[in-house]
Amino acid sequence: MSNKTKSPMMKFTIKNFQETFPNDDVCLEYIRYKKYPERIDCPNCNVNSLFHHVSGRKSYACDHCGFQISPTANMVFHKSPTPLTTWFYVIYLMAQTRGGISAKQIQRETGVTYKTAWRMCKEVRDILAEDFNPFSGEVEMDESYFGGDEKNKHASKRTKGNQGRSTKTKTAVFGTVERGGNLEVRTVPNVQAKTILPIVAENIEKGAQVFTDEFNVYDALPAMGYEHGVVPHAEKIYVLGDAHTNTIEGFWSQAKNGIRGVYHAVSATYLQHYLDEYAFRYNHRDDVTPMFLTFLSRTISSSQPR
Ligand SMILES: [Zn+2]
Numbered sequence: 001m002s003n004k005t006k007s008p009m010m011k012f013t014i015k016n017f018q019e020t021f022p023n024d025d026v027c028l029e030y031i032r033y034k035k036y037p038e039r040i041d042c043p044n045c046n047v048n049s050l051f052h053h054v055s056g057r058k059s060y061a062c063d064h065c066g067f068q069i070s071p072t073a074n075m076v077f078h079k080s081p082t083p084l085t086t087w088f089y090v091i092y093l094m095a096q097t098r099g100g101i102s103a104k105q106i107q108r109e110t111g112v113t114y115k116t117a118w119r120m121c122k123e124v125r126d127i128l129a130e131d132f133n134p135f136s137g138e139v140e141m142d143e144s145y146f147g148g149d150e151k152n153k154h155a156s157k158r159t160k161g162n163q164g165r166s167t168k169t170k171t172a173v174f175g176t177v178e179r180g181g182n183l184e185v186r187t188v189p190n191v192q193a194k195t196i197l198p199i200v201a202e203n204i205e206k207g208a209q210v211f212t213d214e215f216n217v218y219d220a221l222p223a224m225g226y227e228h229g230v231v232p233h234a235e236k237i238y239v240l241g242d243a244h245t246n247t248i249e250g251f252w253s254q255a256k257n258g259i260r261g262v263y264h265a266v267s268a269t270y271l272q273h274y275l276d277e278y279a280f281r282y283n284h285r286d287d288v289t290p291m292f293l294t295f296l297s298r299t300i301s302s303s304q305p306r
Contacts, residue, residue, distance in 0.1 A: 012290035017092050027084035028058055032071040034300045042067055058084075076123040076299065086110050088296065090120050095295040099258040100277060124295070125273040127302045128280040132182040136205040140177050141212050142248040143191045145170040146256065146271055171268040173275065176203050177248045182283045185251070185275045187268070193217045200224065211245055251282060 021027050032051075042049045044067035051060035051069065058078065059070040072078040077087050089110055093101050103118035110117065147170035172191050176199075177183040184203065188195050196217050204210060206225035212218040213231050221228040229243040255278040259266050266274050284294050 012092070012096070012292045014092075017089070017292070021085060021088050024084045025053065027088050028053070028071065031075070031077075031084075031300055032060060034297060035071045040069075043069070076120075076127070082112060082116060082120065086112060087120065090117070091124055091295050091299060092292045094121065094124055094277070095290075095292040098281065099254075100262045100274075102262050102264075105262075122270065122273060124299060125277045127299050128295070129272075129276040130182075130184075130280060130283060132184055132283070133203050134205045135176055135178040135181070135184075135203055136208050137181070138179040138209045138242070139204055139211070140179065140245045140248045141175065141200065141204075141210060141218070142245050142252070143172060143174050143188075143196070143215065144252045146173055146187075146259065146266070147171050147268065169268075171271050173271070174199060175248045175251065176200075177251065179247055183248070183251060183279050185255075185279050187272050187275070191215075191217065193220065197224070200226075209242075211243055213245060251278070254278065254282075 021030070036051075039048050039050055041047070042051075042062040042064060045062060045065040047062070047064045049062045049064045051062055053059075054061050054068060057068075057070075058072050059068045061068045070078065072084075077084055080087070090106055093106060093109060101121075103114060103121050106112070106117040106121065107114045112120070172188050173185055174188045174191065174196060175183065175185040186199070188199070197220055200210075200221070201224060204226065207227070209227045209229060210218075210221055211229040211231060212221070218228065218230070231243050231245050255275060258278060259274060263274065280295075280298075281291070284291060287294055
């Protein structure tokens with residue numbers, strides 16, 4: 001082990017991982033422990049009972065009547081033929097790298113097929129979406145464009161009718177961040193007032209101090225009840241006292257570098273999932289809990305029907 005620069009987030013080393021989750025039974029027990037107290041009221045016999053693991057299955061049976069419950073019900077793990085240890089390891093890999101990890105790399109590390117690796121990443125990313133509204137205090141907002149230049153793509157990969165022109169295949173993204181707080185990003189069909197302003201009204205508390213660049217859509221902010229600080233980018237003055245959008249711009253460059261370096265190109269359809277992954281990392285940057293355990297409990301707690 002080398003003494004590389006310590007990551008700001010608490011470390012959950014690969015050794016920790018292997019010791020904590022050595023096999024599927026332990027992973028399943030961890031999920032059960034996160035979902036249920038030791039004794040639960042059996043839905044079948046109504047006895048407040050202990051449940052024991054049914055060997056070879058993702059389920060536990062009531063000590064009293066044998067009725068079985070499955071702690072993974074409705075979770076991404078449930079119907080998947082991929083072992084729980086592999087799922088946990090993929091979540092570990094995704095959480096431990098600041099810039100993200102590609103499906104190709106996951107395929108190499110775990111031995112699952114590329115298709116499976118890709119799907120697993122997508123499922124995890126899907127779960128990382130969070131809702132923090134409303135933002136208050138000092139808030140920065142900005143719009144940006146994600147996506148590759150058409151002219152750099154192979155002819156067969158170019159969007160039809162768009163040969164050589166770049167902006168049409170870029171996806172507009174709108175971001176809001178509370179300074180010292182959380183961040184939200186979403187893909188938008190365009191950056192017109194009719195698209196942007198309802199998001200602002202929904203996301204930000206009236207009276208907040210909102211910092212933006214001088215894009216004219218934001219001219220409506222004072223009339224909407226916000227204190228508006230404008231950063232005159234056109235004049236190359238990027239920091240004018242408090243009037244800057246450095247926080248959101250820092251996020252744009254981090255997400256863009258990550259997507260370029262790790263994922264190469266992300267189609268517009270999946271961009272939101274990738275953005276959610278980066279936003280999740282940003283929003284949990286100061287957590288004391290290792291990022292892996294945060295990713296994991298998020299995956300376990302969000303057991304929406306699927
Ligand atoms: Zn029972």
